[in-house]
Amino acid sequence: MASSAGLALCAQTLVVRGGSRFLAFSTASSDDDCIFTYDCSAAEKKSAPEDKGEDGQPTDRGSDTILASTFSKSGRYFALTDDSKRLILFRTKPWQCLSVRTVVRRCTALTFTASEDRVLVADKSGDVYSFSVLEPDGCGRLELGHLSMLLDVAVSPDDQFVLTADRDEKIRVSWAAAPHSIEAFCLGHTEFVSRIFVVPSHPELLLSSSGDGTLRLWEYRSGRQLQCCDLASLQEPGEHPGHKLDASRQQLVFRQRLTFPHRVWDVVFEETRGLWILQDCRDAPLVLWRPVGSEWQAVPDGAVSQRLCSHLHESWAMLEGSVGADDGFRSLYKATFDNMTSYLKKKEERLQQQLKKRQRSPLPGSPEQTKKACPGQSALSC
Template sequence: MASSAGLALCGQVLVVRGGSRFLVTSTANSDDDVLFTYDCSTAERSHKRIKGEITGEDGQPVDKGNDTILASTFAQSGRYFALTDDSKRLILFRTKPWQCLSVRTVVRRCTALTFTASEEKLLVADKSGDVYSFSVLEPQECGKLELGHLSMLLDVAVSPDDRYVLTADRDEKIRVSWAAAPHSIESFCLGHAEFVSRIFVVPDHPELLLSSSGDCTLRLWEYRSGRELHCCHLTSLQEPAEPWGDKRFAASRITYCSQESCVALLCDCIPVVYIFQLDAHRQQLGYRQQLAFQHRVWDIVFEEGQGLWVLQDCREAPLVLCRPVDGRWQADPESAALRKVSAHLQGNWAMLEGAAGGDVGFSGLYKATFDNVTAYLRKKEERLQKRRQNPPPGPNGQAKKMKSGEASLRCSS
């Protein structure tokens, strides 16, 4: 689900988060140092005390979290940045210059958040299945309930024209709702066999949606009609010798490069990034390659014109920058931007050390299945075997032998 170590990027501004902290730096080939740092453990708490009990804005008791950042995102223009943490806070920042605008309380711990295209609102999805909207222009206003699901929400997105809100839940559903009237549902995208972990509206093809799931598939949709266009089974792409070949997994990140029409998929429990080519004309995805890593990968993000940034659990090389060379993506260790940003992370490694990646939470979302029939038939057969070996005594005290026909009849009952 949510990761305590991750990346967010807009233009050449890169945010790296770990635990309760994040730092902001530039990927440009300049002498810019760390632009901004923030620690959620020092953030104010907008709680009220009623009869000696600490409550949130909804009047309900607040259970204190550990300040770990659960999700973060940039507005499309890069003017705003927002995050939610384990202490049920929504923190909004202005980025030019960097400044904390507000700290607001959310009702439940959040799983995902996104800005609307107009950047007037911030939509926040939570574990109880609700989506709340928070004003960006009035940063002190409380949230407003927009829509709800009957199960946990795992991701939320908006269409580029702000007409639709897309939500993904644990019950295999993707719902497309009208933003102006969220109770009106435009469509459902149905087909996944497990929880939907991530959804992503393709920026330069705004009618298309990518989704990933615990059923080990990546799917392409025309979301307004709910029509599935293409399905990639990730298990069929694995090598037989790979040690994780029989594992179930879901994508913890989908990122897209418009310049290359390239989709990168990071999965939650294997050190592999899958690369696909999006053919919007044919409405399909073409598998290109795998990028394998020796260390646990926390997050990935594309930077247009630069490459794919990979955040990994390695102090000596916390970042890897991959670029296409002759049609194949590969690491570029000679990048000046990579050396600069990596040096900043090495100097702030304490915030990443011990951080959890995308492998936290997804394993607990698979629904347990129970096969009571098999256990019942096994126990029944054991009882019949005992009766055959120790038949009950007859009228004269001798053991009564079961006729072959009677035994077969009892076995079939």
């Protein structure tokens, strides 16, 4: 199974994951070494009742590939889930593995609550479970469920709402204290919703991306869509000056299209407006971009970038063979079946067969019909 490479960043701690491993680095120029490294293949393996099928035989335990990871808001905690259905919790100051817990299904996304007391885990069956951070060995509790695979989960900055995105184009806004109570749906996407993100500077707004190729802005408590950007038809700001809008109008502003020479696996923003890019290039797997004047530009190779790239070059085996977003999302598109075309084609074939049959049959009163009625006699005597 091909792994998905990814990034996570909080303050000056950058995590790069690939396969079953992750490496944690400091982006501060004064630090020279990798802070922490972890391999899920060496993690504790727990057997669970769910590991057996209906026939009593063990089911596929999966690989140790990391499926999702995230920091808590302050960066004090870090959590990941893997293909072996485990949730692994870490403390980061200093780095220490706090617990390894079993989840019911393979997970697709996870997030910490703003208060950092729980981890919310979304899985492929459409359920969200919560796990205690303060009690690292506590069991998970089912919070809410969808009828479709969940692809992302988020919480509002005040911890009042849990936001979930699924394969059936829906974004649901549920009350955290009573998840069965739904505040709103954000409806409009025509394909699976791949990612959702509450805007930190505008906590009432939500960004969503989708397989339909659009980026949408929502006022999520009311479910009202504020803007829809078709990413395939974006024009450069110079070509369409009127596309720039004031931030106070709660609208997205297209600034620049960034292009890269290699396939991009993941990106993550710094708090200081830097953008780290993880790419499929062994010699330069990590690059940093920053705004210079009115444009974003790649930062020339500095001591920090060279140090991080050197570590990843030595650990390239964990990233090699990773899939990009296009490969990972391809299986989420729903196959469409044109039953009407097949039906009309078969109907036309039946009509043609009936017509040919009538053409071969003699008409009533014709000599051919009379011969069949009076064999061996003339039509006149009959």
